[in-house]
Amino acid sequence: TTKKIATPKRTQEILKKYGFSFKKSLGQNFLIDVNILENIIKEVGIDKSTLAIEIGPGIGALTEQLALHADQVIAYEIDQRLLPILEDTLKEYENVQVVHQDILDANVDEIIKNHLKPDQPVHVVANLPYYITTPILTKLLRDKLPVTSFTVMIQKEVAERMAAKPNNKSYGSLTIAVQYYTNAEVLMNVPKSVFMPQPNVDSSVLRLTTRDEPPVQVNDEDYFFSIVQACFAQRRKTLRNNLVRYFNDTYDKEMISVILERIGIDGTRRGESLNMQEFALLANAFHQAAE
Numbered sequence: 001t002t003k004k005i006a007t008p009k010r011t012q013e014i015l016k017k018y019g020f021s022f023k024k025s026l027g028q029n030f031l032i033d034v035n036i037l038e039n040i041i042k043e044v045g046i047d048k049s050t051l052a053i054e055i056g057p058g059i060g061a062l063t064e065q066l067a068l069h070a071d072q073v074i075a076y077e078i079d080q081r082l083l084p085i086l087e088d089t090l091k092e093y094e095n096v097q098v099v100h101q102d103i104l105d106a107n108v109d110e111i112i113k114n115h116l117k118p119d120q121p122v123h124v125v126a127n128l129p130y131y132i133t134t135p136i137l138t139k140l141l142r143d144k145l146p147v148t149s150f151t152v153m154i155q156k157e158v159a160e161r162m163a164a165k166p167n168n169k170s171y172g173s174l175t176i177a178v179q180y181y182t183n184a185e186v187l188m189n190v191p192k193s194v195f196m197p198q199p200n201v202d203s204s205v206l207r208l209t210t211r212d213e214p215p216v217q218v219n220d221e222d223y224f225f226s227i228v229q230a231c232f233a234q235r236r237k238t239l240r241n242n243l244v245r246y247f248n249d250t251y252d253k254e255m256i257s258v259i260l261e262r263i264g265i266d267g268t269r270r271g272e273s274l275n276m277q278e279f280a281l282l283a284n285a286f287h288q289a290a291e
């Protein structure tokens, strides 16, 4: 345990020993900085009561830290070539289970239920493959897992969009989709130099803390998310114009104006100025009008 995986030297050794070549298409950028990993573990509050779920263990840099601090670790890895490597690098840790599966196909709820001990908190921690960050997080949030928090290393711009506040250029339908389920905060920005190979983009660590209840009551979640998306379809257009475009044949401009007036939302505003409560009000009003 003294020779940590997440150092440039040890990582080089492991890659060389197995003749491993990075697959860009799988978003393989491995962490080579133990300090960052220890910070993440501390921020998440991983301790010996924790069940940790990891997505994409790579050669085990983060997995090792999770194994040292958590009770159990379950890690999903899609790349078959990494399985024998992980078997070797994590051989000292008996509390790790590596699952060879695409996380997008995984039944995470079931695996959690099969492993969970009474009163055990579950935390998802990952240095995500950047090419599918949004699909992975969307899937995991929609699965409504019994998870306390998701702490993920992702592209800085995407982290900013997920944690954005209204009236900010990063604020959009992704913000609402994420903040409907969680409380989002950027914990730290991370330089490119802590990865091997270095990615082309800057990274941040984002923490999503699961909410007990959504912050707003909506009549129909799918309808709500569609309306939100419609309001951001053309960011520089007014709310009313985006809605006219979206409702096309269903409601004309006049009807839309009447509904907006009734709920007290000015149609000349832009979508990016509406907070989550206002989006809920809007979606519920149109949903009701449709009945």
Ligand code: SAM
Pocket: 026, 027, 028, 029, 030, 031, 055, 056, 057, 058, 059, 060, 061, 062, 063, 076, 077, 078, 079, 082, 101, 102, 103, 104, 126, 127, 128, 129, 130, 132
């Ligand atoms: N956790 C390691 C680290 O921090 O050094 C590796 C992180 S690397 C950014 C992303 C990892 O996710 C790679 O090991 C890659 O093979 C894996 N991966 C990519 N797509 C995946 C998917 N759909 N399901 C599971 N793992 C995936």
